[in-house]
Amino acid sequence: MTSTILISGANRGIGLELARQFAEGGWQVIGTARDPAGASALRETGATVMPLEATDPASIAALTSQLAGQPIDVLIANAGIAFNLGAPPAQVTRADFVKVIRTNTIAPFMLATALKPNILASGRKVVSAMSSLMSSIGANDWGTQYTYRASKTALNASWKALAREWAPEGITAFLLRPGMVATDMTEGQGIDVTLSVAGMKKVVEGLGTADAGRIIGYDGFDVPW
Numbered sequence: 051m052t053s054t055i056l057i058s059g060a061n062r063g064i065g066l067e068l069a070r071q072f073a074e075g076g077w078q079v080i081g082t083a084r085d086p087a088g089a090s091a092l093r094e095t096g097a098t099v100m101p102l103e104a105t106d107p108a109s110i111a112a113l114t115s116q117l118a119g120q121p122i123d124v125l126i127a128n129a130g131i132a133f134n135l136g137a138p139p140a141q142v143t144r145a146d147f148v149k150v151i152r153t154n155t156i157a158p159f160m161l162a163t164a165l166k167p168n169i170l171a172s173g174r175k176v177v178s179a180m181s182s183l184m185s186s187i188g189a190n191d192w193g194t195q196y197t198y199r200a201s202k203t204a205l206n207a208s209w210k211a212l213a214r215e216w217a218p219e220g221i222t223a224f225l226l227r228p229g230m231v232a233t234d235m236t237e238g239q240g241i242d243v244t245l246s247v248a249g250m251k252k253v254v255e256g257l258g259t260a261d262a263g264r265i266i267g268y269d270g271f272d273v274p275w
């Protein structure tokens with residue numbers, strides 16, 4: 051039976067390549083974009099394109115109402131932001147901090163919670179979000195990236211709790227680490243997006259319930275907490 055995956059922020063970067071590779075692999079793909087009309091590359095993958103502004107509760111409600119009754123095997127809450135990564139503490143503004151936390155921490159949690167009925171109705175029952183090596187407190191050897199690090203560490207914490215709470219219902223909640231990937235976010239620095247996504251697709255397709263709560267890299271290695 052065909053499996054269905056929903057990827058947020060799928061109009062460019064890692065999300066777009068996820069849509070492409072899962073569609074090529076025979077999955078039914080639902081890709082979200084803030085501007086569906088401008089998401090021609092996503093549409094070309096064969097994905098169903100749906101609107102989502104991930105920080106807007108009304109937008110999440112509209113998406114879930116459109117998807118009512120549709121099983122979703124795998125959610126990848128991929129949409130995320132990063133900016134002013136090298137700013138020293140005195141230049142980190144309250145407004146920037148709030149924006150990054152809303153997008154990278156709160157939005158994935160709200161999306162996973164809203165789509166839980168769709169996940170429960172599916173065969174695979176997987177909820178994931180895009181974490182990062184920057185989320186690791188143990189591996190933070192050089193500082194910087196205050197807002198981004200905090201947002202992804204908090205994402206991990208909430209996902210670990212989801213993993214515990216939803217495991218009895220058969221849901222596997224886990225986190226992905228794409229590696230440093232050449233996208234707009236990194237201004238083209240890093241590994242090729244096709245390599246990162248091929249690795250993450252392999253991780254998703256090989257996942258079992260024992261993997262709940264892990265932060266798994268594209269290379270199969272765990273991120274230390």
Ligand SMILES: NC(=O)c1ccc[n+]([C@@H]2O[C@H](COP(=O)([O-])OP(=O)(O)OC[C@H]3O[C@@H](n4cnc5c(N)ncnc54)[C@H](OP(=O)(O)O)[C@@H]3O)[C@@H](O)[C@H]2O)c1
Nearest residue numbers: 059063064084103104128129130180182230231233234235
């Ligand atoms: N690239 C890396 O090296 C790297 C490393 C570790 C983790 N990650 C994580 O991987 C994910 C994807 O990163 P990327 O490199 O592909 O970034 P990207 O090229 O900047 O793309 C980000 C995507 O997220 C969407 N997005 C941002 N804010 C949104 C919001 N409020 N509502 C809905 N969509 C929103 C963007 O939509 P618009 O086009 O509308 O802006 C875009 O589709 C992020 O969570 C990032 O933190 C990336």
